[in-house]
Amino acid sequence: MKRALVTGANRGIGLAIARGLADAGHTVLVGARDRRASQKAADQVGGIPLQLDVSDKASIAQAVEAAGPVDILVNNAGILGSGSVLKGPQDFEDSMQVMVHGPYHLMRLLTPHMVDQGFGRIVNVSSGWGAFSDGVEGPGAYGVAKAALNALTVSAARSLPGSVKVNAMCPGWVRTRMGGMGATRSPEEGADTAIWLATLPDDGPTGGFFRDREAIDW
Ligand SMILES: NC(=O)c1ccc[n+]([C@@H]2O[C@H](COP(=O)([O-])OP(=O)(O)OC[C@H]3O[C@@H](n4cnc5c(N)ncnc54)[C@H](OP(=O)(O)O)[C@@H]3O)[C@@H](O)[C@H]2O)c1
Numbered sequence: 301m302k303r304a305l306v307t308g309a310n311r312g313i314g315l316a317i318a319r320g321l322a323d324a325g326h327t328v329l330v331g332a333r334d335r336r337a338s339q340k341a342a343d344q345v346g347g348i349p350l351q352l353d354v355s356d357k358a359s360i361a362q363a364v365e366a367a368g369p370v371d372i373l374v375n376n377a378g379i380l381g382s383g384s385v386l387k388g389p390q391d392f393e394d395s396m397q398v399m400v401h402g403p404y405h406l407m408r409l410l411t412p413h414m415v416d417q418g419f420g421r422i423v424n425v426s427s428g429w430g431a432f433s434d435g436v437e438g439p440g441a442y443g444v445a446k447a448a449l450n451a452l453t454v455s456a457a458r459s460l461p462g463s464v465k466v467n468a469m470c471p472g473w474v475r476t477r478m479g480g481m482g483a484t485r486s487p488e489e490g491a492d493t494a495i496w497l498a499t500l501p502d503d504g505p506t507g508g509f510f511r512d513r514e515a516i517d518w
Pocket of ligand 1: 311312332334425427428475476477
């Protein structure tokens with residue numbers, strides 16, 4: 301049984317990842333920026349609530365302190381901006397905070413324990429819109445932030461021992477507040493590859509980008 305922290309776990313794909321990991325027998329720290337939302341989701345999945353605003357360095361430091369040792373980190377929290385990237389400076393700042401800086405600081409603070417114990421799994425929930433092979437699309441700064449998260453995945457995997465695996469994934473188009481109700485996949489389907497990466501065996505991949513448990517182009 302491992303100890304997993306999932307960010308943005310109060311709804312959508314994050315909630316499905318938290319539920320999947322809890323159902324698999326792991327202890328899940330249910331991260332959410334709203335304390336009550338975190339408690340409610342933790343009650344739903346049988347996890348431990350953890351207040352965590354990934355755009356706030358002080359909140360990250362407090363949450364890491366409160367969480368204790370973490371074996372699995374799933375950087376799931378995300379926001380979708382709108383409009384043209386160069387016309388939305390606040391959206392750019394927010395997107396980078398939530399989807400790049402937050403994951404970076406969580407990885408920075410949580411990986412020393414993973415390295416020391418010789419086990420760690422990090423899953424960065426990215427998007428096909430963050431792929432250069434797909435044109436770095438999406439509204440506002442979304443694609444730019446996800447491309448940066450992909451780059452962080454490659455760079456962090458290179459700097460860590462193979463026992464601490466860092467992978468990025470795309471959940472596909474999922475029926476959540478972000479994806480909309482017309483999307484083709486359920487949150488559980490969107491969560492599947494993240495759960496697989498979070499529980500990889502020792503000979504599993506690191507530094508890759510996956511959808512439907514298959515490697516995809518950056
Ligand atoms: N849905 C799709 O089709 C799709 C496709 C590709 C990739 N993704 C990625 O999948 C991940 C989950 O998306 P989703 O579809 O489940 O979206 P969602 O339903 O909109 O959920 C987003 C989650 O992120 C949280 N969040 C946002 N800002 C945060 C912050 N500063 N600190 C902590 N949590 C924060 C939200 O919390 P609040 O409730 O407090 O707002 C919420 O729990 C995202 O990274 C998204 O980019 C989704």
